[in-house]
Amino acid sequence: MSEPVIAIVGAGAVGGLLGVLLNRSGTDVVAVARPATARRINADGLTLHSPHFGDQVGRLPAVTEIPVGARVIVATKAYALPGLTDALRRAQPAEVVSLLNGIEHMDVLRQAAPDARVAGATIAVESTRVGPTVIDHRSPFLRLTVPAAAESTGIVTAWTSAGLEVTVGGTEAEVLWSKLRFLAPMALLTSYWRLPIGAAREHDPALTTAVLAEVAQIATRDGVPSDPVQLARAIHALPDGMRSSLQNDLETGAATELDAIGGALLRRARHHGVPAPRVQELVGDLGSRGAP
Incomplete structure (x- = not known):
């Protein structure tokens, strides 16, 4: 057969x-x-x-x-x-x-x-x-x-x-979060600043640090312990010229995964009572640009 x-x-x-x-x-x-x-x-x-x-x-x-x-x-x-x-x-x-x-x-x-x-x-x-x-x-x-x-x-x-x-x-949750906790800050920062990751992560270091801390806390409360310092190392290891697909889709006016990435983060944050003001700021700004 x-x-x-x-x-x-x-x-x-x-x-x-x-x-x-x-x-x-x-x-x-x-x-x-x-x-x-x-x-x-x-x-x-x-x-x-x-x-x-x-x-x-x-x-x-x-x-x-x-x-x-x-x-x-x-x-x-x-x-x-x-x-x-x-x-x-x-x-x-x-x-x-x-x-x-x-x-x-x-x-x-x-x-x-x-x-x-x-x-x-x-x-x-x-x-x-x-x-x-x-x-x-x-x-x-x-x-x-x-x-x-x-x-x-x-x-x-x-x-x-x-x-x-x-x-x-x-586990499946660990695998999915292992990407989302890395992808989300990369996608949100490159899209927010309209810059490749190298310039985006350095444009406002305090914002980058805050976003990484919020993402790590959300993942941890969702059952996948995460360290913002390790996330920062991963983000800084990316090639400086790397762009995100969310960024590309926003720039071309295509449908985007903003809700699956940023929206999902905020829904898990609300579910666990985790404050995420900087993630909310970035998602809100990108949504106001017309991102579905």
């Missing part, structure tokens, strides 16, 4: 990158995309430009519906999740591994795929789709982190077999 196909929902900057790399390794993988995008992928393939993996064209097939029984990688933006639930129910997937930003989406996925093995994972990468079928992988790294309970899934096995950097360990 053949193994279920891996279906990547969202053939954009992250999903398309993973699709090309899995296809290159010989994995049976398909991209799930809107009809126009699926036609382009089937005609042209997915072109990847990467200083780390090299330039290449992935000839993976594209479909408009999730194949029934597939192993599903959810690689869309967080705001696209409500539009995916019916498709997941129809597909009755064997597995679902989410790469969505934030911490509030897992219950939705488990309700949409009640019989599937569902796990929340994270990816650290700077990747941008510069055309319908062209992906620019800009960071010298691609790091996937999955909870210990997901180690034996077919998706994680495929990632490892493809030679991708995969870290396994911890």
